Amino acid sequence: MELLGYGNPARLDATFAALADPTRRAILARLAQGEASVTELARPFAMSQPAISKHLKVLERAGLVSRGKDQQRRPVRVQAQPLAEANAWIEDYRRILEANYRRLDSLLAELQAKP
Amino acid sequence: MELLGYGNPARLDATFAALADPTRRAILARLAQGEASVTELARPFAMSQPAISKHLKVLERAGLVSRGKDQQRRPVRVQAQPLAEANAWIEDYRRILEANYRRLDSLLAELQAKP
DNA sequence: CATGAGAATAACCATTTGGTTATGGAACTA
DNA sequence: TAGTTCCATAACCAAATGGTTATTCTCATG
Numbered sequence: 001m002e003l004l005g006y007g008n009p010a011r012l013d014a015t016f017a018a019l020a021d022p023t024r025r026a027i028l029a030r031l032a033q034g035e036a037s038v039t040e041l042a043r044p045f046a047m048s049q050p051a052i053s054k055h056l057k058v059l060e061r062a063g064l065v066s067r068g069k070d071q072q073r074r075p076v077r078v079q080a081q082p083l084a085e086a087n088a089w090i091e092d093y094r095r096i097l098e099a100n101y102r103r104l105d106s107l108l109a110e111l112q113a114k115p
Numbered sequence: 116m117e118l119l120g121y122g123n124p125a126r127l128d129a130t131f132a133a134l135a136d137p138t139r140r141a142i143l144a145r146l147a148q149g150e151a152s153v154t155e156l157a158r159p160f161a162m163s164q165p166a167i168s169k170h171l172k173v174l175e176r177a178g179l180v181s182r183g184k185d186q187q188r189r190p191v192r193v194q195a196q197p198l199a200e201a202n203a204w205i206e207d208y209r210r211i212l213e214a215n216y217r218r219l220d221s222l223l224a225e226l227q228a229k230p
Numbered sequence: 231c232a233t234g235a236g237a238a239t240a241a242c243c244a245t246t247t248g249g250t251t252a253t254g255g256a257a258c259t260a
Numbered sequence: 261t262a263g264t265t266c267c268a269t270a271a272c273c274a275a276a277t278g279g280t281t282a283t284t285c286t287c288a289t290g
Contacts, residue, residue: 009137020131021278022124025204032211038237051279053238058277072236072287080212087205089140090198096147097195136248153267166249168268173247187257187266 011063012089015082018062023047024055028064031078038074127204129177130197138162139170143179146193153189 018024027041042052056076059065063082068075133139142156157167171191174180178197183190 009140012140013135013137016131016135017277019201019204020128020135022128023278025124025127028208032208032215034215039235047278048280049237050239050281054278057238074237078212080209083205083209086134087202087209089134090202090205093143093147094195094198094202097193100147100149138248154265162248163250164267165251165269169248172268189267 008085011082012085014062015064015086018058018064019086021055021058023052024059027052027055027059028078031065031076035068035075035077038076041076123200126178126197127200130179130201133173133177133179134201136170136173138167139174142167142170142174143193146180146191150183150190150192153191156191 019028023045026044030036030041030044038049038052038056041056042049045052056065056067060067064079066077066079068077134143138160141159145151145156145159153164153167153171156171157164160167171180171182175182179194181192181194183192
């Protein structure tokens with residue numbers, strides 16, 4: 001089967017890189033409860049608003065987030081699809097590893113059966 | 116339930132950061148077929164051996180890989196557990212999103228039932 | 231129109247990242 | 261012992277990252 005490496009690599013790069021920062025994961029966790037404005041997202045963090053805007057840009061480049069317009073506010077919504085791709089990569093990988101473990105198990109069993 | 120944010124954050128940082136590079140994902144894909152020496156891992160890449168050693172160090176710091184000793188060779192093996200943690204984070208997240216979608220669906224259904 | 235709130239952008243800075251070449255050490259091999 | 265293979269380490273470099281402050285833009289409202 002060997003799916004590993006399929007899918008858009010640059011997209012995966014951006015997704016995993018976006019997830020590699022605790023602030024950004026916290027932002028996503030907040031957004032899982034519903035959309036929020038930039039200021040609302042910034043409030044819990046000991047960090048300036050421009051810093052949060054930068055993090056949002058990283059999340060947006062990864063496609064993990066999209067922005068709307070509501071008067072002066074720019075509500076941020078979560079976007080599920082890139083997560084699905086990242087998840088697929090990891091799942092494929094784990095599936096292959098498990099298959100290998102099973103092969104190793106049956107090999108060991110075979111060696112034990114006919115010593 | 117709200118599991119998001121549990122688990123060792125620094126560990127997650129390292130794991131996602133390690134996965135954010137296509138060379139390192141390719142190395143993991145190669146290692147899924149079985150352990151390999153540094154030179155074997157380096158061969159497919161248009162990149163120097165020290166560069167691969169650096170990538171391996173990143174993977175090792177993330178706990179995604181461990182190294183053995185076999186004479187002059189330093190065989191590299193894959194380590195599945197950190198992947199499981201990364202996977203758990205993503206899965207938790209997607210689960211929460213899906214729950215929200217379901218809530219939204221039933222809200223819409225309710226609005227349609229009594230207009 | 232003046233003010234103020236929400237958010238983006240610019241300019242700057244320190245640190246990290248991903249690569250290089252050069253060198254050195256450890257273990258096999260002739 | 262001398263050479264060779266495998267790998268790590270050091271020193272260096274350019275670019276990216278994650279933060280800052282200062283400024284600007286947009287929109288709503290007094």
